[in-house]
Amino acid sequence: MLAIETDGLTKDFLVGFWRPRPYRALDHLTLAVEPGEVFGFLGPNGAGKSTAIKLLMQLIFPTSGTARILGRPAGDVDVRRRVGFLPENPAFYDYLTAEELLSYFASLFDVPSADRATRVARVLDEVGIGAERRMPLRSYSKGMVQRVGIAQAILNQPEVVFFDEPMSGLDPLGRREVRQLMLRLRDRGCTVFFSSHILSDAEAMCSQVAIIAQGKLAASGRMSDILGVDVLGWELVIDRVSSEALALLHGRARAVTELHDGRYAVDLPPEAPEAALQQLSSAGARVVSLNPLRTSLEDFFVKHVADTAAREIPSR
């Protein structure tokens, strides 16, 4: 059984006051997410990521197509017992404390009252809301509200969790903690479906990604297939470069760029760089770093988003 599946999921919104006309926010999205995966749902701003997630949570209704979570229709109230959801830029009841909010939500999940306090405390600890848990939410910073949002999404120990832009409003430390939390959830067997336009986050965590642009699925696949294993070249940084070493590079490198004070960045072809390194070393140069160049998620993303845009322009 798939954790999440959509089949031709489409959503039109009516725009315009006097003469409303349909605007297609999501166009025939078909996805299949295996259980226990971290699935990255990527796309530029306004691509339709949040629309798709809201359709999956049935906060909005599809114009056509279907969505299923854990084999059940997306709107099923019972399936929500097994699902967590962090909306983009979450907001809660200002008059409650984080502890009270989570206790209220735990009651909606029918967590027995005897276990509620322990469960709430554990989840708040997990997202790093400690002493502030008894402060009203109105006094929280954006990052703290985001952490509370994550806490309420994992409160029911979900089998599938949807995070819409989970890193939004978090500082670098917070982002790292959330990445670790998502991997922990995956290790517990939870399927993590998260939307983002921050590709480094997806690259660090996802086993599978889908790229959406202008409401359409531009590409999807396993990260290993997307990024590939072939080395496209080498990025070499060298120091103390003499004129003799520079002369050696001119025949071999695809590009040589001076960084500062005799330090150079060299773009080498994919062939084994050992010989070049040996010769440079003999000429007195010192190797600072050597990194293989592979297709990055960013390259893949830019290519597919650009392709989708190019296909759309003639039809508009």
Next chain:
Amino acid sequence: MSLSAIRKVAVAVFKESVRDRVPYSLVLFAVVLMAASFLMSRLTAGQDLKVIKDLGLATMNAIGLLISIFIGTGLVSKEVERRSIYSILSKPLSRSSFIVGKYVGLVLTLAVNLGLMAIAFYAMMQYLSWTTDDWIKQGWRAPALDPWLLAPVALIGVQLMLTTAVAVFFSTFSSPLLSMLFTLGVWVAGHFSGDLRNFQTAVDSPAAAALARGLYYVLPNLSAIDVRNEIVHGRAVPWQAVGIGVASLASYIGVLVAGSTLIFNRRDFK
């Protein structure tokens, strides 16, 4: 729809109102107003009891109406505006339970507020009774601590339940300001229902008269259960008509709550 979920949402609405200063400021204002009516009554020799009862009940009605409209019209629209609706509706809670829970929570809030105002009202009556000479009391048609006064208080409660249902209904699809205007409109029309029925005596236009008569049949008749004058002045209350009025308002409440859930169940939260 689940009763347990409705109860949980209702308790949350009640908790919100307890922490919200607005309803309690209004209740405080009501108590001050009742106290003012007590002073005013001293200026009207022999009529003090009636004046206090009249003003006290009118104050309860007005303050209850304000709470009902101000909170009721924001119950759903505020959730949508501040986007807290996304988190709550992603929980195992049907949209119908959410709406009914919101309604029940506000009715509970109004009941508590009305109860507080009634206690203040009776306390004032007790004070009046203590400070009034016996020969004056002999002229009173009804005692100061008249248990029958609870009847108009309860009926104000029924009217407020209807007003709240109207407010929640409009708030499921309209902005708070428009919902307030619509709800106030229904409340005013509901209190002048009898005039709508006999509109042909006031206008020459048969079309206007027919429209007014149509509105009379569509709009709830709030004046039918307003027994404040009868109780205060010790006149007979047409209980049968009141019973029919209450039953009719209960049907309106049922239809409005069902309509609210129907609209809310189909609504997109972009």
